[in-house]
Amino acid sequence: MSSVRPLTLARLGIVYFLLAALAVRLTRYDGGVAFLWLATSYLIAEMSVVSRRAWSRQLAVAGFASLAATSLWGFGWKAAPVMAAANMLEAYAAAHWLRQQVRQSPLHSLAWFGRFASTVAITAPLVSAPIAMTVGLALGNPPVATFVHWFTGHALGNLTFAPIFILLLQGKFARLRTHRKGRSARETLLLLGLSLATTTGCFLQTRFPLLFLPVLPLILITFRLGRSGAVTATMMLALVGGGLTLAGYGPVQLMTSGTGMRLQFFQFYLAATVLTIWPVAADLQNRSRLHRELRVSEERYRLLADHSTDILMHIDADGIVHYVSPSIWQLGGYAPEELVGCNALAVIAPEYHAMAMEEHRLTLAQPSLTRSFEYEALTRAGERRWFETRSRAIVDEDGRSDGTMNIVRDISSRKETERFLARAASTDALTGLPNRRAFRLAVERRAMIEESQDCVALLDIDHFKRVNDRFGHDGGDEVLRHFAAVARRMVRQHDFVARMGGEEFAILFADTSLEQAMLVCERLRQEIAAATIELAGVPLAITVSGGVAAVGSDGVDEALKIADLALYEAKESGRDRMSLAA
Known part of the structure; x- marks a missing residue:
């Protein structure tokens, strides 16, 4: 919005005065108000393209022009100030509502045209x-006729000409001339020439009711040239048809009523044409804008898809792939055209098919949500890799889901990191054995199996502090690693050995009786006692003590507590022995 300059104010005053004077001189009959009124529509257009701060000066200049025209050719000097005030109030109300409710460019959409018609063309003239x-009544004119002629003249004028003046002031017609070149320019000239010729031919004769003829090229122009073409053709119809009607030509002369009613009928005809053509132009303008936005969005999407390291995939409601981005080649070894038309399950590992179909169903059923799921997929070479898919439904114009858009990311490295961290969190770094946490989880999982018969053993290296004191922590660490290696070798394949902390170790015996568990522990004790480990060139023999207990209905903690008591008993009994819980 710009401020108003002196030359612009001068233009406003001159044009407003000329429009008002012509309306009063040519369309005012029987001492009443003018049947046609275009001056207010021009003032509304001028006010719509400047800031509100300039409105007071515009209203002052236009008010003076209205005062002059009405004084010279209208109701005279006494009534002129009141009539000028009425015109300025209407223009202000229309410009205010136009600014508040109709913010887009003229004929931007059907919604724009609806709000414009209700505010500028109906409500403002009613004000x-x-x-x-009241002025007409004071001057002896019929009040109802005055009201009707004023309202229809101003309403039809605002409806028909305010958008034309706004587009003129915004330079839209200049853009129509600038943007259309070559074949397009020839088409524009041909269609506008056809419209001008049809309108001229229709209104030069007075024998036949051919008012429908100018509408036909108008419709064609609307579809081919859009908003600016429709408004240009409408303006030609208004100027040529209105001028010839004023001169006594045209099908309107077939009416037997007076000249004022003929002019008002012509304006009704023009308004009906506007109400027929301009909503179509507005809808086409909106569709054209949406098409441009869609094209830009498509190009932006295509650019991102072609250069993204993630895979973008469009899948319909039946699971068929309609589009897959080129990155599928780097991540999976597939060419995009290989997968288009195939079911997306073709690249997913079979054991994940049921989950993938369920996630697809839930995504379609919940279009407002983005769902995420992980699975293993097969590359073209048959390699299994982990992927994560983030999926969201695509809805049609009725709000129904007809497919999904998916972003697929290779998470194999993340999964490997997770596995490493999981192992690190459950593994003793020194010995490589599972740690206390992993041991408790293993025992708890076994406890969930009905009718399981398990045992636990706690083992402790005898006199380990002496080893640390004599050979240092490096020597102690070597002893711990030695015990772990022997324990792995001596226990059965399905037994679970873990380091609980320090020099304490534990063994879980699955589906094993106390006697069998005791037998395995005894063999381990004997193997440890028979082996010799060399530390700093010194051969060293170590021994181990342990306690064994059954895992009963009281749970893991109780079993470990009982095994610990048995271990204590073995220590008290002289070490290098296994003790069975009492």
Whole structure:
């Protein structure tokens, strides 16, 4: 929005005065108000393209022009100030509502046209019509006729010409001339020439009711040239048809009523044409804008898809792939055209098919949500890799889901990191054995199996502190690693050995009786006692003590507590022995 300059104010005053004077001189009959009124529509257009701060000066200049025209050719000097006030009030109300409710460019959409018609073409003239009716009543004119002629003249003028003036002031017609070149320019000239010729031919004769003829090229122009073409053709119809009607030509002359009613009928005809053509132009303008936005969005999407390291995939409601981005080649070894038309399950590992179909169903059923799931997929070479898919439904114009858009990311490295961290969190770094946490989880999982018969053993290296004191922590660590290696070798394949901390170790015996568990522990004790480990060139023999207990209905903690008591008993009994829980 710009401020108003002196030359612009001068232009406003001159054009407003000329439009008002012509309306009063040519369309005012029987001492009443003008049947046609275009001056207010021009003022509304001028006010719509400047800031609100300039409105007071515009209203002052236009008010003076209205005062002059009405004084010279209208109701005279006494009534002129009131009529000028009515015109300015209507223009202000229309410009205010236009600014508040209709913010887009003229004929931007059907919604724009609807709000424009209700505010500028209906409500604003209703505000000023009672004032004009009061003046007419004071001058002896019929109040109802004054109200009707004022309202229809101003309403039809605003509806038909305000958008034309706004587009003119915004330079839209200049853009129509600038943007259309070559074949497009020839088409524009041909269609506008056809419209001009049809309109001229229709209104030069007075024998036949051919008012429908100019509408036909108007419709064609609307579809081919869009909003600016439709408004240009409408303006030609208004100027040529209105001028010839004023001169006594045209099908309107077939009416037997007076000249004022003929002019008003012509304006009704023009308004009906506007109400027929301009909503179509507005809808086409909106569709064209949406098409441009869609094209830009498509190009932006295509650019991102072609250069993204993630895979973008469009899948319909039946699971068929409609689009897959080129990155599928780097991540999976597939060419995009290989997968288009195939079911997306073709690249997913079979054991994940049921989960993938369920996630697809839930995504379609919940279009407002983005779902995420992980699975293993097969590359073209048959390699299994982990992928994560983030999926969201695509809805049609009725709000129904007809497919999904998916972003697929290779998470194999993340999964490997997770496995490493999981192992690190459950593994003793020194010995490589599972740690206390992993041991408890293993025992708890076994406890969930009905009718399981398990045992636990706690083992402790005898006199380990002496080893640390004599050979240092490196020597102690070597002893711990030695015990772990022997324990792995001596226990059965399905037994679970873990380091609980320090020099304490534990063994879980699955589906094993106390006697069998005791037998395995005894063999381990004997192997440890028979082996010799060399530390700093010194041969060293170590021994181990342990306690064994059954895992009963009281749970893991109780079993470990009982095994610990048995271990204590073995220590007290002289070490290098196994003790069975009492």
